[in-house]
Amino acid sequence: MDCLRMVHAGGSSHIGSALSCVDILAVLYGDVMNYRSNHPGWEGRDRFVLSKGHAGVAVYAVLAEVGFFPKKELLSHYKDGSIFSGHVSHKGIPGVELSTGSLGHGLPVAVGMALAAKLDQRENRVFVLIGDGELMEGSNWEAALLSAHQKLDNLVLVIDRNNLQSIDTTEATVALESIERKFRAFNWDVVEVDGHCHESLARIFNASNNEAPLLVIANTIKGKGVSFMENNVAWHYKCPDDDLLKQALAELGCR
């Protein structure tokens, strides 16, 4: 709901992308990750990297929800002079581990974080969320090779598999399937899950990896929860007006 309010207030886009993955973030920050919102730099924290930076409102909303900063700051999003940019930025925003926006950056950085944890013999885990279309960026595959080679069993890659990218479906654009077989061939463990089922997500995230990096293919719906946004690629760009915001919030159970 905060995502919707931010996008509406700022006149920004990508609400469909945020609603697609916000359940995953809610589970990670609500039920899975160790962190201290009053001490964002705590060394022992689990890390979360949003690689599909265009869903930045989802990160901002979740971080505010769990107390990294006051919720009222969210509504400056996208406005003149705001630090709450459309694509997620760490500058001045406690809890954001990495600024992203250009696709294909998150996984390599997460691999570095996971490798550092191994070197320092820290127990923390690193979660990184990428869009399905983002898999077309070659840097992901470079990182996928290295993380399996280094047996990074503290690394969890979540793919927000909503099947839609910027213009069309992933399969009509550049077919990705079978994602599972591709990653298994790269020596990753792979599980598939309903990306909106909190219970299933929590169960998978809370289980330890085997001796390999883990890919979680989260089957999601772009624009989840708002009937007129669901599976409609136009909401990669569109911004709800006053009436549509009201309707969307009502559908999400907010009066």
Next chain:
Amino acid sequence: MRDALVSALIERAEQDPNIILLTGDLGFGVFEEYAERHPKQFFNVGIGEQNMVGVAAGLALSGKKIVVYSIGNFPTLRCLEQIRNDVCYHDLDVILVCQGGGFNYGGLGMSHHATEDLSIMRAMPGIKVVAPSSRSSAKDAINDLLSEGGPGYLRLEKTNADKWLENHYCLGKANVLVDGDDVAIFAVGGIVSEAVEARKILFEKHGVSCRVIDVFTLKPFDANQVLQAAKEVKGIITIEENNLLGGLYGAVAEILCANNSCVPVVGIGMKDAYTSIVGSQDYLRSYYGIDKVSICNAALGLLAKV
């Protein structure tokens, strides 16, 4: 210079367990001793420069100090956005080392000629850009970059020059190798040797007195050396194995322009062009007019107009 890098790194990694060297599968026969002495501080991350710099950023975000090694354009142009977004925007302790600046890999062709790296890296906010001219200054460069922290770009070359001066080179400070009052020659990187030779020819054959300045740090740039030269000599020459756009010539011109200086300047470098032939470094320097002959002609031309 590469041996100077390795010996400095062996020493520094001994003192600081957070120093980690990443290579993109380059440096055959170079890093064995380092890897043997610091096995947990060395990773060959394979052929994938975008991933390598991203991994460097992730390690640095976790408190490590990273040296990324590759050759030619691979540690810069191949992963430029990772340098910009992941390393520089996050102000991380990552030093990108390029072995083989300019025409160093002369025979290998255009792909391996690094002739825009200085301009492009200089345009990146928040990074230090250093091109040493000798083995000794290369060692100073890596030591200073590690000590100061933050993003750095270090352009190394094969060189016969052991050292030009006894003193320690410091980041941000250009060094006058020889003083003179007719023409000031600003040179960056291994090409400093051509400036030194040109000075000798100009003095012995033409009685021209040249000041030779080893720029060392292209960013942050030692503006004072330029302003001082502008007051004290009749003309300035810059020389770089790099495109004339945005590199040393650009830096010098920007300073002079901002300070309303009227001293004439001649830039020697690649004239907004790619190489299309191969040859030894000396051959290519001569072919593209980035050598002592060009410096002598430029100096005599400048003085003829005064």
